[in-house]
Amino acid sequence: LSERSLEQWYAIKFCFLLGKSPSETFTMLQQAFGTECLSYSQAKKWHKAFREGREEVTDEPRSGRPSSARTDVNVQRVRDFLKMDQRLSLYQVAEALDLSEATVQRIVTEDLHMRKVCAKLVPRVLTEEQKNNRVKCQGSPCSHPGTGLRGRLRVMEKPPTKVY
Structure with a gap:
């Protein structure tokens, strides 16, 4: 209206x-x-x-199915489902939650602000907590593929990188 x-x-x-x-x-x-x-x-x-006697100017409520499945409840369901496994395809999420693929795609991109990167749905903009977590993980030896002293040396030799 x-x-x-x-x-x-x-x-x-x-x-x-x-x-x-x-x-x-x-x-x-x-x-x-x-x-x-x-x-x-x-x-x-x-x-x-x-x-004919109508008093109200506002539109009367309509019966039937809502025009969109993008409700707060469904947004939360998709968010929770993707927290479990971000590698799922939109089709898999839609099937599991009984929503259309288009609805899931709109929820993921417009409501959750995520996009597909290397077969994984990731947030477009990181929160401060996520940035700090990435910086903390970057410096720890266990987060790198190398193990032992050689892996630690490789970590120390790397120049500092920007976290996006």
Whole structure:
């Protein structure tokens, strides 16, 4: 529901209360809103609704399925699922959580701000805690493939690197 539509519905109700006809109302809407004006059929429909006793200008709630599966609950479900294993494909996550692939893809990219890097979903921007954790892990000998003294020497020889 756009703000412009709501303004026009109030204008139609106002014109109806003044006793204007649908065509007069539409002419006034065109003058006031220009190219953003509702169509004549929409203006006529709203005029008729007010004539038949409608009081509310706001849109009535609709029954049925919600327009999107991108709810806070589903975002949390996807986040928790990816914490277990970030190497899962979007298809696997969608199958496991009974969501569409498109919904999972939008949740991952738009809500969780993640992207696919080397077959692993990773956050786009690291938090301060994640940056500190990476810096801490970089300096520890156990985080490198080499073991023993040779691995430690290799760690010490490496120049400091930036953490993104």
